[in-house]
Amino acid sequence: MTAYLAKRLAIGLATLFVASLVVFFVLEILPGDPARIMLGMNASPEALTALRTEMGLDRPLALRYLDWLTGMATGDFGRSYTYSSPVIELVAERVAVSLPLAVMALSLSTAIAIPVGIFAAARRGRLSDTLAMGAAQVGVAIPNFWFAMLLVYVFAVGFRLLPAGGFPGWGEGWGGLWQGFKALLLPAVSLALPQAAILARVTRSAMLEVLGEDYIRTARAKGLPRRAVLWRHALRNALIPVLTILGLQFAFLLAGTIIIENVFYLPGLGRLIFQAISQRDLIVVEGVVMLLVASIILVNLLVDVCYAVADPRLRTGR
C-alpha cells in the first residue's frame, strides 16, 4: 500500500511541476507588457523602465521562474499589478466564497445523485427508473449558467425568496452566516444539477453491475433482506466508479465556478481569475491557476487513497 501511494504521490508532484512550467512559460511569453498595461499607452519610457525593474520584468526568465516557484512553496505568490496587494491575500478573500460554494455544490449533487442512482438500479426497467434516468439525461444536457438564470428568474425575481446575485460576506453571528449561505444557495444548486445527473447515471450502472455478481445472489439466498443487500453489500462495491467520477467532477466544479460566479456576480476565485486574465494581471492568473491545479491533483490523490482503502487488490498492484 505504501509503495502504491508513494508512486501516486510522485506522479502527482511531477504533474504539478510540469504544470508549473507550462503555466509560467506560456503566460510569460505572451504578447502584452504588464508594465505598459498598468501605466497606459502614454507612459514615458523612463517610467516604464522603472516599473519593469520594480516588477522584476528585466530579469532573465529562468530566474523569474525559480523565484516564482520558491515563492509559491513558501506561500508568497507575489503582488497583483492591478490590485496592488499580495496575491495570497486576494486568494484568501476569494476562497472564502469559492470553497463553500464548491463544497455545497458537491454535497448537494452527491446527496441527490447517490440515492437516485441506487433507487433506479433497484427498480430497473420500471417506470420510476425510466423517469429518473430520463430526468438525468435531460440534466446532463442543461448548461449550468442557463439553469442558473432560470433559478434566478423563479426564486429571486418571481418569489423573491433568495438574492439574484452578489455576496454580502459571512457577517457576524448566525444571521450573517445565514445571509452568506442564502447568497450561495442558487449558485450551488445550479452547479450541482448537471453533476448530480452524471453521478446518478454512474451510480445506477455501477450498482447494476454489482447486483449481477454471484456474491449478491448468495447474500440474498442466505436470507438477507433486499434492503440490507442493497445498502451493505452492493453499495460498498459500487462506490469505486462513483468515487472516480466524484474526483473528476471536482475539476469540473472548479472550472464551473468561472461561469457561475459571473452569472451571480460572486467575488470568488473564478471571477478573480476571469478579471485577472482580461486585465493581463499575469501574476494573479499564474498563482490562481497553480492553486486550482494543485487542488485537483490533491483531490485525485485522495481518490487514489480511497481506492486503496476500498479495494485491497489495488494496494498490491494485483
Next chain:
Amino acid sequence: MSLDPVFTPAPERHVLMKALANRSFLIGLVITAVIALMALVSFFWTPHDITRLEVAARMQGLSPAHPFGTDHMGRDILSMIMIGARNSIAVAVVAVGIGMGLGVPLGTWAAARGGWADEALMRVNDVVFAFPALLTAVMITAIFGPGAVNAIIAIGIFNVPVFARIARASALSLWPREFILAARASGKGKALITIEHILPNIVSLLLVQGTIQFALGILAEAGLSYLGLGAQPPMPSWGRMLFEAQTRMAIAPHLALFPGLAIVVTVLGLNLLGDGLRDVLDPRLRRER
C-alpha cells in the same frame, strides 16, 4: 426483482436495422438531424433578416410572425437560433476533428510502441487532465483574443487526450489477441497492423466518444460565448444570446428561454444518439437496462 444480468447476444441482423430499432438512437438521430437541417437551411433562408434591426419591434412576445419573439434589438429569435446552430455545430465538429485527428494516432502509436512512448503519453495526459478544461479554454481565448477560431482550438486541445486515452486503452486490449498475432506472424509491421486491424476494431468506440465530445463541445462553446469569448457579434451564438438575455429576463423571459432550450435539445439529441450507437455497435458495452 430479478438480479440476473440480462445479456442475450443480439441476433446477427444488419447494423442499420438494429440501429433503427433502438429507441435512443432513433430519437437522437431525429433531433440531431433537425438541428443540422435548421443550420443548413439558415444559409439560404431564415424567417427574418437578422441584420435588420427594428428597434420599434424589440422584445416582442411570441406571435405568428415571430414564433419565439424578438430580442432587445428587434431581431427575430428563431432566425438567430437557426444561424447560431451553424456556429455551435461548426465549433464542436472541428473541435472533435482536432481531438480525433491528433488523439487517435497518438494513442494507437503509444499502444503499438509501448515502453517510454506509452509512459510519456500517459504522463502528458495527466498534466492536461490536471487543468480544468474550461479554465484553460478561457485563458486561451482571453489571451489570443475572443472568437470562434480560438474557441475551436481551446475546446479541441482538450479532446486530444480524451481520444488518445480511449484509442490507447482499446488498442492495448487488442494487441495480445490471436488475429493480431497472426498478422504479426505474417510479417506485417506495427503501423500496417494498426491501420488494417486495430483501427477498424476501435472505430465504433471512437464514434461513440465522438458524439459525447460533440455534445460537450456544444456546451463548452455556449459557455465561452456566454463569457464573451466565443463567436463575436454580429454572428449570433446561443451562449451570447443568453448573456444578452440575462439582464432583461425580468421583463422578457422568452429571450433566455429559447436559446437555452436550443442548447438542451441539441445536447440531449447527441447524447441519445451516442447511447444508441453504443448499444448498437458494441453489445459488450450495452447499458444495463
